[in-house]
Amino acid sequence: MRLTGKTVLFFVGPQYEDLELWYPKIRLEEEGARTVVAGLGEKTYQGKKGYPVTVDANVDDLYAETFDGLVIPGGYAPDHMRRSPRLLAITRAVAEAGKPVAFICHAAWVPVSAGILRGRKVTCVKAIKDDVVNAGATYLDEAVVVDGNLISSRTPADLPDFSRALIRALATTPRD
Numbered sequence: 579m580r581l582t583g584k585t586v587l588f589f590v591g592p593q594y595e596d597l598e599l600w601y602p603k604i605r606l607e608e609e610g611a612r613t614v615v616a617g618l619g620e621k622t623y624q625g626k627k628g629y630p631v632t633v634d635a636n637v638d639d640l641y642a643e644t645f646d647g648l649v650i651p652g653g654y655a656p657d658h659m660r661r662s663p664r665l666l667a668i669t670r671a672v673a674e675a676g677k678p679v680a681f682i683c684h685a686a687w688v689p690v691s692a693g694i695l696r697g698r699k700v701t702c703v704k705a706i707k708d709d710v711v712n713a714g715a716t717y718l719d720e721a722v723v724v725d726g727n728l729i730s731s732r733t734p735a736d737l738p739d740f741s742r743a744l745i746r747a748l749a750t751t752p753r754d
Contacts, residue, residue, distance in 0.1 A: 579610030581700025
């Protein structure tokens with residue numbers, strides 16, 4: 579179990595993309611990681627496909643240094659998540675600490691709003707390609723793009739590549 583002793587934060591909000599939360603969460607737990615799902619104040623959220631998730635914490639009560647990495651699922655949730663100053667501050671702090679920040683599909687909106695994409699290579703769903711380019715990133719149409727500690731993918735179809743890259747990054751990132 580390559581990730582024993584690692585704790586990974588997942589952000590969630592209303593209408594998150596079900597697979598983009600659950601697939602990497604389960605894969606990380608299979609590798610021994612502890613996962614913490616944090617929301618914006620609600621106790622539970624429904625996914626776009628109707629699958630509920632109960633949060634472990636509110637983002638307002640968390641600190642970036644507690645975590646070894648961050649995963650941001652897509653869906654409609656990122657449009658809500660990007661409005662939280664605390665959530666954006668945690669995203670910036672995890673990124674600035676050199677820890678993995680993984681985002682998929684529409685979740686690229688969170689790093690856009692956190693201001694961490696300038697000069698980086700990323701991918702996302704094509705519908706928001708202009709947003710990442712306007713934030714100063716170089717867009718690549720690939721299943722997974724790893725640029726330093728940023729890991730990005732396009733859609734749920736890319737989840738196997740996304741999860742393998744995330745596990746590899748977490749396994750090689752030293753613990754604080």
